[in-house]
Amino acid sequence: MTKENVQGAGEEEQQAQSKKALKKQQKEAEKAAKKAEKQAKLAAEQQETDEDDFAKDRYGICPMVQSQQKLDRALVRVQDLTPEKAEQQIWVRARIHTSRAKGKQCFLVLRHQQFTVQALLAVGERASKQMVKFAANLTKESIIDVEAVVKKVEQKIESCSQQDVELHVERIFVISQSEARLPLQLEDAVRPEGEGDEEGRATVNQDTRLDNRVIDLRTTTSQAIFRLQSGVCQLFRDTLINKGFVEIQTPKIISAASEGGANVFTVSYFKTSAYLAQSPQLYKQMCICADFDKVFCVGPVFRAEDSNTHRHLTEFVGLDIEMAFNYHYHEVIDSITDTMVQIFKGLRDRFQTEIQTVNKQYPSEPFKFLEPTLRLEYKEAVAMLKAAGVEMGDEEDLSTPNEKLLGRLVKEKYDTDFYVLDKYPLAVRPFYTMPDPNNPKYSNSYDMFMRGEEILSGAQRIHDAQLLTERAMHHSIDLEKIKAYIDSFRYGAPPHAGGGIGLERVTMLYLGLHNVRQTSMFPRDPKRLTP
Amino acid sequence: MPMYKSPNVHGHGMNCGEHALQNGEVDPSLKALEERQDEVLRRLYELKATVDGFAKTVTTPDADLDASTPSPGPAESVFKGTADLDSLLGKDLGALRDIVINANPARPPLSLLVLHALLCQRYQVLSSVHVHSSVSAVPPPLLSCLGPRHIDSYARQRFQLGFTLIWKDVSELQMKFSTQSMCPIEGEANVARFLFRLLGAEPQDPAAATQMDCWIDKAVFQLSEGGSKDRAAVLRSLNAALGRSPWLLGQEFSLADIVCACFVLRAGQTTSAPVNVQRWLKSCQNLGHFDCVYPFLQ
Numbered sequence: 001m002t003k004e005n006v007q008g009a010g011e012e013e014q015q016a017q018s019k020k021a022l023k024k025q026q027k028e029a030e031k032a033a034k035k036a037e038k039q040a041k042l043a044a045e046q047q048e049t050d051e052d053d054f055a056k057d058r059y060g061i062c063p064m065v066q067s068q069q070k071l072d073r074a075l076v077r078v079q080d081l082t083p084e085k086a087e088q089q090i091w092v093r094a095r096i097h098t099s100r101a102k103g104k105q106c107f108l109v110l111r112h113q114q115f116t117v118q119a120l121l122a123v124g125e126r127a128s129k130q131m132v133k134f135a136a137n138l139t140k141e142s143i144i145d146v147e148a149v150v151k152k153v154e155q156k157i158e159s160c161s162q163q164d165v166e167l168h169v170e171r172i173f174v175i176s177q178s179e180a181r182l183p184l185q186l187e188d189a190v191r192p193e194g195e196g197d198e199e200g201r202a203t204v205n206q207d208t209r210l211d212n213r214v215i216d217l218r219t220t221t222s223q224a225i226f227r228l229q230s231g232v233c234q235l236f237r238d239t240l241i242n243k244g245f246v247e248i249q250t251p252k253i254i255s256a257a258s259e260g261g262a263n264v265f266t267v268s269y270f271k272t273s274a275y276l277a278q279s280p281q282l283y284k285q286m287c288i289c290a291d292f293d294k295v296f297c298v299g300p301v302f303r304a305e306d307s308n309t310h311r312h313l314t315e316f317v318g319l320d321i322e323m324a325f326n327y328h329y330h331e332v333i334d335s336i337t338d339t340m341v342q343i344f345k346g347l348r349d350r351f352q353t354e355i356q357t358v359n360k361q362y363p364s365e366p367f368k369f370l371e372p373t374l375r376l377e378y379k380e381a382v383a384m385l386k387a388a389g390v391e392m393g394d395e396e397d398l399s400t401p402n403e404k405l406l407g408r409l410v411k412e413k414y415d416t417d418f419y420v421l422d423k424y425p426l427a428v429r430p431f432y433t434m435p436d437p438n439n440p441k442y443s444n445s446y447d448m449f450m451r452g453e454e455i456l457s458g459a460q461r462i463h464d465a466q467l468l469t470e471r472a473m474h475h476s477i478d479l480e481k482i483k484a485y486i487d488s489f490r491y492g493a494p495p496h497a498g499g500g501i502g503l504e505r506v507t508m509l510y511l512g513l514h515n516v517r518q519t520s521m522f523p524r525d526p527k528r529l530t531p
Numbered sequence: 532m533p534m535y536k537s538p539n540v541h542g543h544g545m546n547c548g549e550h551a552l553q554n555g556e557v558d559p560s561l562k563a564l565e566e567r568q569d570e571v572l573r574r575l576y577e578l579k580a581t582v583d584g585f586a587k588t589v590t591t592p593d594a595d596l597d598a599s600t601p602s603p604g605p606a607e608s609v610f611k612g613t614a615d616l617d618s619l620l621g622k623d624l625g626a627l628r629d630i631v632i633n634a635n636p637a638r639p640p641l642s643l644l645v646l647h648a649l650l651c652q653r654y655q656v657l658s659s660v661h662v663h664s665s666v667s668a669v670p671p672p673l674l675s676c677l678g679p680r681h682i683d684s685y686a687r688q689r690f691q692l693g694f695t696l697i698w699k700d701v702s703e704l705q706m707k708f709s710t711q712s713m714c715p716i717e718g719e720a721n722v723a724r725f726l727f728r729l730l731g732a733e734p735q736d737p738a739a740a741t742q743m744d745c746w747i748d749k750a751v752f753q754l755s756e757g758g759s760k761d762r763a764a765v766l767r768s769l770n771a772a773l774g775r776s777p778w779l780l781g782q783e784f785s786l787a788d789i790v791c792a793c794f795v796l797r798a799g800q801t802t803s804a805p806v807n808v809q810r811w812l813k814s815c816q817n818l819g820h821f822d823c824v825y826p827f828l829q
Contacts (some may be wrong), residue, residue: 159536235613328685345608345664348664368664368665369663370661370697371662371664372661374661377687380627380688381627382626384625384626387712409711413629413631415699433720434759
């Protein structure tokens with residue numbers, strides 16, 4: 001081999017190497033050039049976006065409100081958005097009920113409690129594409145603050161509660177974002193049952209609602225129901241206070257079962273056990289013997305009845321009345337029925353919005369009543385039932401189906417959903433019921449019905465210790481267990497009578513609903529202890 | 532015993548009667564005289580009352596008026612017939628038989644108020660007035676239109692009949708009794724016919740019964756629902772009929788008089804009504820059953 005060959009080979013190698021290197025360099029250069037081009041393009045686009053988003057100060061997600069500042073801003077409620085506010089620029093805080101994008105526009109429905117209003121955001125001078133996109137992507141149920149101009153609309157917006165106006169949005173900020181996946185859809189939760197079946201759209205079953213009560217309570221129907229229930233309680237209190245009644249509080253942890261052994265909850269009480277009160281009965285009466293004359297109390301009642309029906313709860317709110325009278329227990333019936341009539345009138349006159357809202361999802365006949373309240377005697381009821389073909393004994397208790405039938409017969413004849421049935425047979429009443437003075441088979445006791453279902457059971461109470469002892473023995477009740485109760489009548493006791501209603505049941509029947517769980521915020525029954 | 536005897540100033544020749552007089556006892560002949568005097572006075576009073584009664588009777592022709600009772604209140608029941616309540620109202624099942632009437636407070640059914648007063652004289656009636664929730668308020672006179680509450684109203688089963696008046700937003704007056712076996716009766720005149728039957732006073736003669744129905748229909752269709760021409764025509768018919776007899780059906784007071792009088796009174800302008808009609812209205816008033824109606828006339 002010559003030196004020249006080796007040199008030549010080296011040179012060739014070098015040349016080959018440099019060729020490779022050149023190629024590599026070229027490739028890298030191309031890559032770099034492409035990258036640079038891309039970056040330049042992106043940069044250009046970014047600039048473009050930033051430039052186009054002239055609205056970026058007018059929307060966004062607010063930092064969590066930790067009371068960083070005290071803004072003196074007035075927020076208008078959705079229910080106050082009416083044509084009177086047309087052309088005004090206002091701030092509203094509400095939830096996103098629905099949001100829907102359509103090209104360059106976004107339609108939102110904002111909701112606050114029972115009220116909804118339509119809001120519109122369109123790409124234009126005030127809103128950029130990005131802003132509209134942001135609004136359309138907001139999750140349902142998120143709480144937002146919106147600044148908007150109120151505009152009158154020509155055609156009524158049937159699907160909202162505020163039908164005569166809509167909002168033209170200027171600014172939109174998120175105060176509290178909701179997770180995207182909701183356990184139930186609110187629009188399904190307010191859909192009437194029939195509609196759901198017909199159109200194949202979902203409704204929400206009761207258990208799902210109760211499991212996710214916080215969301216279910218947000219529906220317009222639930223808001224209306226519980227506002228009305230609050231009204232019942234308030235009317236009850238106001239009417240009785242005006243009649244000179246005193247509100248009392250009675251103990252719920254007691255030493256002996258008041259109504260009858262089986263249906264009582266036991267609690268451990270230090271080294272022994274105690275019971276949860278089945279009714280304030282005994283204590284109401286003791287207050288009468290203590291000269292309070294007219295008392296009422298509002299408080300929980302606990303019944304350990306393993307009844308899984310549409311109208312039973314293990315815990316409910318009892319509204320109870322007890323009153324001393326002069327000569328005849330009808331004085332007390334008149335007082336109780338007048339209180340109920342005042343409640344019905346108050347609901348009829350001041351809660352029409354709520355009643356209509358509930359009727360949208362659960363249609364029913366309006367509640368009818370007479371003033372003064374209709375009072376029929378037990379014998380008349382038996383006669384009416386017999387005339388309708390029912391076979392029953394004169395002193396037999398009314399079964400639930402018979403009560404319902406009687407309700408329908410009374411409705412047909414007198415056109416009232418509320419009435420009193422007086423003079424029940426003695427045998428079917430508790431031991432402390434005063435017997436009828438003329439006929440020992442009957443008693444001075446009464447039930448009151450709404451839409452054919454019993455809401456109140458009451459009577460004149462025995463206020464004589466001797467007679468009370470006899471009647472207790474007749475019912476085979478252990479006298480030791482009720483010694484304190486009987487003792488209260490030994491030192492002068494006025495004649496008295498009373499009765500109690502369940503808040504949830506009265507609300508349910510007034511609105512014509514069919515399950516008491518709909519009118520109990522967090523219901524308790526044999527199968528449910530939470531939420 | 533007196534200490535001494537003083538001469539008797541009353542007269543001479545008295546024997547045991549002397550002592551009797553001084554001791555306060557009465558001479559039998561004097562007693563007889565006093566008794567005759569009392570009897571004469573009593574008969575005089577009776578006659579006077581009878582004459583007073585007749586004075587009324589001249590303007591108020593009704594053979595059944597008991598003229599010796601000077602009471603100014605409603606006379607004894609003018610209808611003495613008997614009605615079989617069981618066949619009209621169904622078997623008595625031992626409970627109050629309650630008649631329910633739904634009326635609009637804008638048009639109080641005056642003839643039914645009169646019939647109610649008549650029913651109360653014949654039977655033990657438990658009357659109640661209610662306001663239905665379809666009406667927000669009712670003037671107080673309408674609440675007390677059936678009179679004061681009966682003392683025994685706490686014991687419903689002591690009464691033979693119930694009369695329950697409900698002021699309600701209805702377009703047509705309506706009566707319900709036994710919803711299982713009777714359909715509702717509509718219209719004031721028809722309910723009046725039903726209640727009249729309970730008094731057992733329906734005319735037995737078919738011609739009279741038809742005439743009665745005729746007068747009632749005139750009242751309903753022409754007096755109440757007709758124009759001023761119709762009203763004038765009815766008043767002329769009434770005037771003509773009442774020129775021939777004291778009451779519309781002749782000598783007997785009947786439902787025709789009750790219904791027509793109430794409808795005439797309600798139409799108003801009774802001072803410009805024809806002579807016989809005015810006299811007849813006064814007779815109705817004198818009977819006393821129409822007292823309940825006057826508070827509702829303008």
